[in-house]
Structures are given as C-alpha cells and as structure tokens.
Amino acid sequence: MSEYEHYTTPLTARYASEDMSRLFSRETRINTWRELWLNLAIAERELGLNQVTAEAIEQLKAHVKITPEEFDIAAEEEKRRRHDVMAHIYTYGLAAPAAAGIIHLGATSCFVTDNADLIFLRKGMDILIKKLVNVIDRLAKWALKYKDMPTLGFTHYQPAQLTTVGKRATLWLQELLWDLRNLTRARNDIGFRGVKGTTGTQASFLALFNGDHDKVEKLDKLCSKLCGFDNVYPVCGQTYSRKIDIDVLQPLASFAATAHKIATDIRLLANLKELEEPFETSQIGSSAMAYKRNPMRCERICSQARYIMNLIPNSLQTASVQWFERTLDDSSNRRSLIPEAFLFTDSVLKILLNVISGFVVYPKVVEKHIRAELPFMATENIIMAMVRHGASRQECHEEIRVLSHQAGYVVKQEGGDNDLIERIKKTPYFKPIYDELDKLLDASTFVGRAPEQTEKFVKEDVAVALKPFADLITDDRVELSV
Template sequence: MEGIDFASPHANYRSPLSSRYASRDMRYNFSDEKKFSTWRKLWVNLAKAEKELGLDITDEQIKEMEANIHNIDFDAAAAEEALTRHDVMAHIHVFAKQCPIAAPIIHLGATSCFVGDNTDLILIKDALNLLLPKIASVIQNLAKFAEKYRSLPTLGFTHLQPAQLTTVGKRATLWLYDFLMDENALRVLKENLRFRGTKGTTGTQASFMQLFNDGAKVRALDRRVAILSGFEKTYPVTGQTYTRKLDVQIVGALSSLGSSIHKTCTDLRLLANFKEIEEPFEKSQIGSSAMAYKRNPMRSERCCALARHLITLYGNAANTHSTQWLERTLDDSANRRITLSEAFLTADSALTVLANITQGLVVYPKVIERRINQELPFMSTENIIMAMVKKGGDRQECHEKIRVLSHEAGAQVKEHGKDNDFLDRVRADPYFRPIVAELQSLLDPSTYIGRAADQVTEFLEEEVEPILSIYKDALDNEKPVSLKI
C-alpha cells in the first residue's frame, strides 16, 4: 500500500450513518465530545452530592472540575488508554492532571460503570428526546395526507390481489396507526427510564458504605446524583451494570419502528409501480444512469434499506442481555458501543428521509380511477344481483348468469389482454334489461367504500390529535425537511 496517505480522512473508514445519513444533533449525541464531557459532568455531580452529604470536598475543587468539563485532551487520553488498556482510568488521569486541586476526589468511591452506564442512560434519554418529535412529524404529515384524501376511493388489495375499495386516506391511517404505536412505546420507555446511580462494583454500594458508614446517606447519595443528572429515580437493584434488559426494550422498540418504516415505504414503492402515488421527485433528480425516463422511488428504497438494518439490531441487544453472567461480563461492551448508537442513528436517518417523503407525496387520481374501473365491474356483481332481485328476478338464476358472463369477461382480460367488457355483456343480455338504466349508479365508487371516510375523521380526532398535541411546540417550529443526498 505504498503511496497511500493514511493520515487523510478519506483513507479511513467512516460510517455512512455519520458521514451521509444521520442528523447533526443525533451525531453529536453519540460523539466522543458528548460522551466524555458527560463523564466529567457525572464526576462533578458525584463530588457535589458527596460534599452535600458531609465528605471533605471543597467548592474550589468542584469549580476546578466544572471549568474543565469541555477542556478534553483527546490525544492525551488516547495515549493513556494505550498504556493502561482502560478507557475510564485514562480519562481520570487526564482530568486529574487538568484539575490538580480536585484530583484526590475525582471518581471517589465509584466504579467504571458509574460513568459508563450512567452516561449511556443520559445519551439514551437525549436520543429519545430527539427521535420522538421526528416520529410526531411523520405522524402529522400522514395525518394531513389522510384528511386530504379521506374520501378518494381507491382499489384495495389483499394478497396483493384486487379486493374491495378503500380510500387513499383510509390506507394512510394504517401506516399512521403503526407510528402511533411506535411513538407510544418509545415515549413510555423514556418516561420510565431511570438512572443507574451510585451502586458500586457489584451493585451493593459497599465502596460508598466505606466512605459514609451510613446506609441512609449512601441511599441519599444515589438519589441526589440522579437528580443532579436529570433523573427522578434510580434502578432499585443492579449488578455492576444496569440490567441489559433495558437495552433489549430500547432497541426492540427502535427495531419495531424500523418495521413500521419498512412496511410504509414498501407500500409506497408498490403504489409508485402502480403509478398511483409517488414520493417527491426533484427537477434535477436522476432516476437511472441508463434509463433517463425512470422515476425510481429511491427515498423509499433508502428507508427500507436503513429499516432492515435497524430491525436486525434487536438480535444483538437480546443476545447481549442473555449472556451477561451473574453481576456482569465485559463481552457486552464492544457490542453495545455499536448497537446502541447505530440503533438511534439509523432510526434518526430513516425518519429524516420519511419526513421528507410524507411532506410531499404526489397522488394521481386519474390513474387510481382507471384502475378502479378495470376491477369495479366484477365487484359490482353482488349489487347487480340485489337490483335484479328487487325487480322480481330469481337470485340463483341471476347468480348463474353473472357467473358465466364474468368468466367470459375475465377470459378476455387474461387470455387476450383486452379491457374488462363484463358490463357490456350485461347490457347485451336481455335478462338484465330491467336494471340496465341503473347500471351507472350501481358502479359509483363512493358507494363501495363503506365508512372509510368517517373512519379517517374519527381516527384523526380521537387518536392522532391527542398525540400531536404533546409535540405542538416542536411541530409549530418545524421547518420543511430537506435531504443532503
């Protein structure tokens, strides 16, 4: 590999999540700057709480630590870690050199997981605060879309075969409901999120008992550090770490969000193939390097690609939790460094694209109407039978005539590639003369959609609006979502 400049940023691997897809705020949330400055904030909070509870710690020591929270010498920390093979001790050494007065009390009584796990919980909380408004944005976009097209009939599909009519808006509520479930799952997890606190090396708080020799003070320390760090409660019992079952729940909810994104965007890709609905397509956008006419649903495809990765991460979290021996093993560490950050960065990336898609969906009513007209004659058979019965016809006889004519028309479509001529055959058969004048009204698509339009209105008012009200301030200040690439 002679001649390669390995110092160049272009000669080193960079995750597409950080270089291409994820938002600035989510990238920062999982950055080294955020992680290690949070470690330092936790050491400050620990010192403050220990001072409040009677340990000999001075205001000068605390101020010195606070003044250096963001003054991180990353090169020095990397050099220390190369020597010690321990990331927490490396940063303690560097921080202590910058804070000579506070050095004796930094990390006092704590174990590595005091900063490691508590920081992860802070990052998870902050990541959820970033992610939930993005889900709300998608929900709002789909709600507006559903309301606008609540009454527009469209051909329904079961097994991807033509079925009874629905409406464009009603179909959108199916996507919406999935995202409501995702919002609820992640919001509940955020509301129930607790702090690991000051639990010691195996969760017994033994080191803090050595410092205070007072169980009440040790318990108060746990609560006080949590409050200083933005949490109301701590997990009542832990080993060395908070239970990795929490990671299973968090990544599981994010993976579930991935399945919603994939389902929605797969539907949009199918509808793009039908030419019924398209994602936004910019004037200068190129669909294919070879086929200039193409309008590929590349944004929906990107969402599906990201969502598939997100879905697979659940297995990492579940397997990591299941293999944590007794009070803890370190085989969780490398996996969690990848899984937790990638789960949030991937969800953030996919939601950014989906928000862009859903704010600019394009509907083609004439194409939708044409597809309905191709299939509606067959769907009208029951209505035709009922109309004939009302005119005095025999249901069984009418049913048999309809069966024969519909099969003949079906053969014209499937075997000869012709249009559906079922209604022409009905009009030409003297048996159906009593209802020929009614045929047009029997084919009004709006009479085949049941309560779809009302269902949309009821759903938006009763289920969607209360959720959007939670995020009103964020949504009111929201700007249209544009994509870098």
C-alpha cells in the same frame, strides 16, 4: 493523511441527523463523563466530605467541556494505561488540579460509562419521539385530505373491495401510534445506575462516610437527581442490567417493522403508478434507463429497517451472558450496538418524514385501476337492481355469470379492458336498468364507511395521542442530503 483514506460509517456520513450524530459523538460522551464527575463531587461535598473543596468544584465546573488538546492528552495517556476512563480522569485532573485527587472518588468506571449510556438512551429517545410525532402528524393530515378518494383494496395483493387512499393511511397511522406508545413507555422507564460502587454494594461509599448508610443512600439519590433522574435502579452489579438495552431497543425494532411495511406498500403502489415518493427534478432513477423513477427513499427505509430489526438478537445474547456482577464481553459490542440502533432509527424517521411530506398521488391512474375491476365488484348491485324491477335473482345471476366470464377472457387471454358493462348494455335482458348503470358503478358507493372511519380515527385517536406532544410538532421542511 486524507480523510478519504479511512473507513467512515455511512450512518454519520450520509444518513443520520446532526442532533443524533452529535449525541453519540466522542465529545458528548466525555463531556457527559465530566458532568457526572462534577455532580458526584457536588453531592459528596453537600453530604459532608470535606476533602471535596469549593475550589475543586469550581475548577471542575470551569473545565466541564473537553478541549481538542485534552483529547490528544487523553489519547496518549490511554496508550500508556490501557484504560480510557483512567486516561480521562488524569486529563480532567490536569485541567482542574484542585480536584485531581477527588475526581471519581469512591466510584468505579461504570459510574461514568453506564450512567452516561442511560443518559444517551433517554436523550436519544427524545430525539426519536419528536421525529415520530411529526411523521404521525403529517400522515394524519394527508389521510384526511384523501379520506374520500376511492381506491382498490388488496388482499393477497389481489384486487378486493374498494377502500379509500386516506383509509389505507390510517392502517399505517395506527401502527405508528403504537410505536409512539412503545417509545414513550421505554423512554419513561429508563432509570439511573446512580452511585453503587464496584460490584453494586456501595462499599467504597460506605467507607467514605464512615459507615453511615443513610448518607450513602442520600448520595445515590442526590447525585442521580443532579443528573436529571428521579428513578434510580435500587440494585445492580457493576453495570446496569443489560436487559434495559433490550427494553429500549425492542421498541426501535418494532417501529422498524412498521416503517418497513409502510415503505413496502408505497413501493408496490409506485409500481402501479398510483402513488410516488418525492422525486427531485434532477434526480436520476437509473444509470441506464433514463425513464425510471425508482422508489429509492422507500428502498432505503426497508434496507435500514431490516438492519435495526436484526440488532435485537445481539442485545438478547449480550444480556444473557453477563456472568454474576458483570463481564467485559459486552463493552466493545455495545459501543456499536446502541449508537447504530439509534442512528439508523433516526435515519429511517428522517426519510419517512421526507417521503410523507412529498407524497404524489395520481388520481387518474387510481380511477383507471378501479374501472378495470369495479364491473366485477358491481355485479351484486346489478342483480339487486334487476330484482327490484321484477327479474328472477337466479336467472339474473346466470346472465351476469356468463357475461363476466366473457369479459374475464378478454382481460386475461387477450389483454383487453374489462368490457363487462358494455356487454350488459348490449344485452336486452338488462334493459330495465340501463339508466341506472352509471349510478350503480359510482365508486364512492363501494367504500363503506372508509371516509367516516378515517375522519373519526384522525380527529379522535390520533389527536388524543398527539396532544401531549403538541409543542414538538413543526412544519419544517425535511431535506435529504443524499
């Protein structure tokens, strides 16, 4: 049957990276289950369970990676048993017959399903953090490059005081630094369900060790350590609390809000023709309008970011309806919820890194927009210059007010350029400052401390935040397949 005859998720077909797609693959999941069973057996043998033999351990190690043929066996077994974990216990036992009787000894299904999910959450965070670090690093370098370039600031999407291109980027950077903090905190807070038994009481393991509570506690810690976790949740029901999913997914949704804001700003600047995302030489912007250069990458960021943000109510609802020690109405929901949250976030980061790596700035357009608004912004400076030459502030204010309204009429009613300065140059009243007008209109004198703020922020705040992640920073080119 053709691969094109079934639905496939665009997440893996179009958007997410290879490393994130592989993390949430069926192969990685089952291999992780097998590693968990192996580590449980190793810990049980080390703590004195003689029924777990050295031969059993060696066979489990030899077959810890599942084969395609074993997937087929497990699929047939799951049809018969209607239980995926039992199907894979059976399949692993066929490959390691000396261990068939001790695989999953004392454990419940959530020993593998939930512990594996916690492993995936932590590894997924590692992948995202690396990408986010590189987004921050490249955007910081870009901000420094353009720290001195004046540009119109906007409030209410109306022209306001000037800022610089680089200073505007620091607003994006600051939020990304908070996202890095949030993702790192969430990653480091992830613990392990460990070895807790069917309802979290460890009753089955207490029976295995003949009532020895100390050995049961050691088993929990040893098995968790073998799996790479020092932090083990002290209590749980059958599952780890689904509040952990909220704690992990909330920072992803918060980052998605940041990415949406950045991409929206870029889309608005693209409309002004001041800034563009990368555009390939053979890329088509519109099937009908050949001249168009649509900001499709940023539009995709916004689209996917909205999806991520809307996953949070799902995780909240799932956590709120877990009755007593557990219910099963979370299972099939989370099979999609968690991978999609990570795969979409991974995709947004990949696109964002591609966009930032290929930003195109059009200085002449930026200057044109400044020239259209700066005369109005400079009126206070012009008044002060006239006062220094002995003019009355009130009289000068009235002269400027009249000329400003005339220039505003030309701009708004006639669609012309802002000719306020030309009007001032033709008005004898302002003759004392004719020679100063160019200096008074120097855009660099209207940006305040924007260049200094940008440099200080990047060299201090950003540098400190990135220092622990220095080995993750690369200059690798980011390609988008579609």
